[in-house]
Amino acid sequence: MQFFAKLTDKLSSMTKELRRSNCTNAEWLGRVDCAHCQIRKLMLFSDLPETAFDDVLQPIDHFIFAPGTTLYEIGGDDRVIYSIRQGLVKLLHYSDDGTRRIVRMLGPRASIGLELLDGLEGYRHTAVTVNKVDACRIPLATVEELQSRHPELCNQIRQHLQNHLDRADEWIIALGAGPARERIAHLLLMQGELSADPNGDIALLGREDMAAIVGISVETVSRIVAEFKRGHLLYKVAEDLYRYDREALQAIARAAAD
Amino acid sequence: MQFFAKLTDKLSSMTKELRRSNCTNAEWLGRVDCAHCQIRKLMLFSDLPETAFDDVLQPIDHFIFAPGTTLYEIGGDDRVIYSIRQGLVKLLHYSDDGTRRIVRMLGPRASIGLELLDGLEGYRHTAVTVNKVDACRIPLATVEELQSRHPELCNQIRQHLQNHLDRADEWIIALGAGPARERIAHLLLMQGELSADPNGDIALLGREDMAAIVGISVETVSRIVAEFKRGHLLYKVAEDLYRYDREALQAIARAAAD
DNA sequence: CGAGGGGTTGACGCCGATCAAAGCTGGTGG
């Protein structure tokens, strides 16, 4: 009996997920057991004791999302947030003429959708996976429940928000002004720092995404990236993996902007 | 005895303030009695009961700062935050070539300096008053003390951070891309919405500040603003107070960006 | 009265947007 309840629950989670994902499929990895999560100490719930998760009412699910999957849409309110374990998620905003602007790029350890805690406005952006993304989907009610029992969670949430804010400011300063080549240099350097790779190797984004990030045209991005490649400031070290000349890029980036 | 302690305390507050204010003077209005503050319900401490302030260890002071006063500097850590009651404060970032970029513009009800709660990194920006600014200076220790006794304060802080974040995103989307005239139009509209004035009348910023906000040159800003004035999209209604043609500016702003 | 700071305007050149077309790659179906 219990078994059936759990099963239908699982299935409804999956189909709901599949419906929301407009592009591709999501692979459900199972109900999460946070208490024994290997990387919990790095994530949103790092401060909580293991016992905190014993009796949460709404379950946390663990997914792997294919590239290009929409996790949520601006204005929507699925009552869930996502904690990213692996991969990249872009937060975007569509202007009414169809122009897309990428506002933030989030990787491992980040949480997205926290703006729902604020009340009735819904998600502030559309969130789309860039890579294959490994993430936990946490019901908002669960966050609120945990917070009411463990007020220290609030500090963790605050730090996550502060982190978003710092990234947004960096975005404005480094990617929002100055000549195109400086912005691209900044972008590559930022990606390198964000990268999980010890060498700082990065997976180049599509030109369209890069254009939407730094706010210039696709052609210009392509020209500059191609130029970097020709000058060996950027070269392939593996399939979908590029290494860059940090010194040189920093010199370009520093030319006129921070 | 107690009286003298308080007095010297006051004086040290004042001189410290005067030292930090590199441009102009700050007028000290006195120690604050939050419990009876007329506008507390609108501010950071809105959720707290009146009794919460009975025995805070470090005092909250109330100042009026002259235009151009530096409240704090990037990287510094004065262990205080400011709650803005009236006026405008700009948060800026200097690039190493001397370029300034204004990252946020904050008015009544906003709190600045909350990033100190996060730990050891200090202020993330330099904060400078634009107008005459009426603000309360709250020691960080007081915030932490109040929060430990009233965990619900954390939600209020979270909302303030979320608000900053929303503003930053808006900044990126509306002011960080698109042709110069669209950005200026957006800027004026944003100012109008921020304005306390019921008609949405605004005090025009200096051209240099506007340039640092939208990331274009002073001359271009001047040209565009002058053009707006010539076309009566923008006209003076009083000393230092301008009204704008909302429809027309929105049309310009919508041309290609949000 | 002169000096200085902020705003406006003009002239010129370059960066980057736009339009257009040609490689390149992977997928699909014959």
Added chain:
DNA sequence: CCACCAGCTTTGATCGGCGTCAACCCCTCG
């Protein structure tokens, strides 16, 4: 297996917007 196509990247040509340098105006303040 190859032909073909679609999508992405690269490259070229052209043109307009905006940065830059410079002069001038206006106002305030010493």
